Every structure is written in C-alpha cells, then in structure tokens.
Amino acid sequence: MQVLFIVNEAAGHGKGKKVWHRLQQHLTINYDVAFTEYEGHGQELAKNWAQDAQTKKLIVIVGGDGTIHEVVSGVVHNKLIIIGVVRAGSGNDFARYFSTFQDAVQIENYIQNEMVYLPMDVGAVQLGDYQQEIFVNNAGVGFDAFVTKRINTSRLKLYLNKIGLGKLSYAVAVVRGLFSFRRFDVKIQADNQEWHFQQAWFVAMCNQPYFGGGMKISPTSKPDDGQIEITIVHGISRLKLLLVFVTVFFEKHTKFKEITFLQGHQFNIFVHGNDVDCHTDGNYIGEIREGTRIHSTVQRDAWQVLSEEH
Structure with missing residues (x-):
C-alpha cells in the first residue's frame, strides 16, 4: 500500500508543523511526504501523485479544512484514492463529522488490516461562467463569506491559535462584521x-x-445522500442574528x-441589491x-474517506 502524507505546516498557524513532527516520530511504515508551500499546492500534489494509480493508495492529510478542500479537489472522482485526515487546523469542521486518524498507531493498523472506506459526495458551485469549485463541507454566499474573507487575514486568528482558542476566531469575526455587512x-x-x-x-x-x-448550521445534511441542503438567514435584525449564531x-x-x-439535487441562486x-x-x-447566476449541485460518490471502523 502506497501512502502519501500531505502536510500543511502552516495550518492552525503552526499547529500543522507540530502535529507532523509528533506523528512522524512514531511512524514505522514506508511512506512519502509532501509539504504544501502555497495556496492551491495541496491540490497539485494530490493530483500529480494519484494520476497514475493502478491500485488503492492512501493520502493522509495533516492540516485543516482548507488543506482537505485542496486535496479532495485534486483527486475527486479517482476511485483508487482513499482520504484520511489528522486534524491540525483551527476550525476542524471536517473532523467534527468525518472519521479521522488520532495517531500513528491508528494509521498503521488501518494500512496493515483490511482498509474500510466509504464513498462520499461533494458539493459543487459555479459562479456565472467561472470554473466550477467543489466543496467538501460547505459553500457560502453573503455574510459567512464576508467573515471568511476577513478572518483569513486577521491577526486576531493568529493570536487565538497561539493560545489554543483558534476555534473562537470565527465567532469573534462574526460580532465584528455585524455592523459593516450590507444585506442583499x-x-x-x-x-x-x-x-x-x-x-x-x-x-x-x-x-x-x-x-x-x-456551528451545526445544517443539522440534516449528510455527505452521502445525493442532496445539497441550503440554509437561508433573512429578514432578521443584527442583534437577533447574533442570538441565532449563539x-x-x-x-x-x-x-x-x-x-x-x-x-x-441542484439550485440556481441569484443575488440582488449589491455584490456579495x-x-x-x-x-x-x-x-x-449582482444578478450573476450561482449554480449549486451535488456530485455522487466523488471521493473515498476512511470509515469509522478503522
């Protein structure tokens, strides 16, 4: 079994590097490792390593939701690649739902025994005539993307990660953005x-x-049911929106x-009033x-993830 670790050392503002250093000290199997160096690199690494696969291969991602997004994008619809994850991000929403590896022992036991995996869907979104983008967890239009754009360049996120409170950075950014976001x-x-x-x-x-x-925004969502669930928050005051997030x-x-x-299975979404x-x-x-069509759909059985039975 060929195994590739794709490591984002910058995930969680340095948490990825620490997790990988601890993990590799206990690995006794043969493996390849590649480190992401820039945005989108995870997709390139995964695609290049997987393209000539003749038998099942395992990619273990050491990183957060962004790195997982990139890697799955690189191997989507490749039936020979199984995805495993060692969480090392800030929010780790993927790890809240999907099964993940906790340590080197679990990884090696998984490889040495019969590897159990499950096929999963991906969502896909296309903005007008632009290239289609997939999503593993979720995609968003409006306030959540507004917050995401700002939090990814925020010094506050860096500070909260350093003291182990990175998951609070989104909540803090929500409060800050409440008074500047323009509804649509x-x-x-x-x-x-x-x-x-x-x-x-x-x-x-x-x-x-x-x-x-x-935040369990879409409680009924399942990544293997061939459906996309859409949540729309509308006609609500700024103060009440804060209550909703709580x-x-x-x-x-x-x-x-x-x-x-x-x-x-699919939706067409049009925004009016301002750009979002x-x-x-x-x-x-x-x-x-404003007025651009956003086409959202689901792609069935698009990638494979390790099962909870590992």
Whole structure:
C-alpha cells in the first residue's frame, strides 16, 4: 500500500508543523511526504501523485479544512484514492463529522488490516461562467463569506491559535462584521419552484452539518445522500442574528422563522441589491456581481474517506 502524507505546516498557524513532527516520530511504515508551500499546492500534489494509480493508495492529510478542500479537489472522482485526515487546523469542521486518524498507531493498523472506506459526495458551485469549485463541507454566499474573507487575514486568528482558542476566531469575526455587512435580496430556483428572500444575511450550501468552527448550521445534511441542503438567514435584525449564531451551537436556530431550509439535487441562486462574497470550505473564491447566476449541485460518490471502523 502506497501512502502519501500531505502536510500543511502552516495550518492552525503552526499547529500543522507540530502535529507532523509528533506523528512522524512514531511512524514505522514506508511512506512519502509532501509539504504544501502555497495556496492551491495541496491540490497539485494530490493530483500529480494519484494520476497514475493502478491500485488503492492512501493520502493522509495533516492540516485543516482548507488543506482537505485542496486535496479532495485534486483527486475527486479517482476511485483508487482513499482520504484520511489528522486534524491540525483551527476550525476542524471536517473532523467534527468525518472519521479521522488520532495517531500513528491508528494509521498503521488501518494500512496493515483490511482498509474500510466509504464513498462520499461533494458539493459543487459555479459562479456565472467561472470554473466550477467543489466543496467538501460547505459553500457560502453573503455574510459567512464576508467573515471568511476577513478572518483569513486577521491577526486576531493568529493570536487565538497561539493560545489554543483558534476555534473562537470565527465567532469573534462574526460580532465584528455585524455592523459593516450590507444585506442583499436573493432568488432561488429548483425543480420548477422559486423562492424570494429579502434582506438576506447569507445562503449556506451544505454537504455536512458543521461550519465556522463547530456551528451545526445544517443539522440534516449528510455527505452521502445525493442532496445539497441550503440554509437561508433573512429578514432578521443584527442583534437577533447574533442570538441565532449563539443558538446554532445547540441546534436551536431551526426554530427561528427567519431561517429557511431547502433540500435538493441542484439550485440556481441569484443575488440582488449589491455584490456579495462567496467561499468554499472557508476558502474565499471571489465577489459575485449582482444578478450573476450561482449554480449549486451535488456530485455522487466523488471521493473515498476512511470509515469509522478503522
């Protein structure tokens, strides 16, 4: 069994380097290792290593949600690649739902025994005529992308990571952004149906329940059901939105009338009123011009992840 570790030493503002150093000291198997050096490098490394695969191969990612997004993007629809993860990010939303490796012993036991894995879906989003982007966890239009764009360059995130509170950086950024974000109107179409929402804060497209460092925004989302779940927060005051974010951690936000949940195989989303930001798995992918069509869909059985039985 060929094994490649893709390590993002910068994940979690240095946590990736520490996790890898500790992990490699206990590895006794043969393996290859590659280190990401710039944004998008994880996708290149995974694609190049996997492209000539003739038998099953295992990629173990040491990093956070952004690195996982890149690696899965590089091997999507490659049936011979199994993905494993050693968590080393800030939010680690992937690890809140999917099974992950905890240490070198688990990795080696998995390789030496019958490797159990499960096929998973990915979400996909296309902004107008631009190239389609996939997402493993979720994609977002509006306030969550607005926050993501700012948090990825924030010194506060660096400080919170240093003291082990990196997962709070999203919550802090939410409070800071409440008073500067401009709301928008949105139209959503699917299966000959159409919905209109005014004064929307965000539209979250989800392939699993968690986002923002542990907020269970889409409780019914499953990454193997062939469906995309969409959460729209609309027509709500700034103060009440803050309350919503608090209740999300306890799954109580589903009771608010200003939150609408939709489920389906594909959706067309149009924003009106002003331009808005968009992200996939916490990676900022650009600003959407008013009236641009955002096409969101799901791709079945697109990648393989290790199973909880490991």
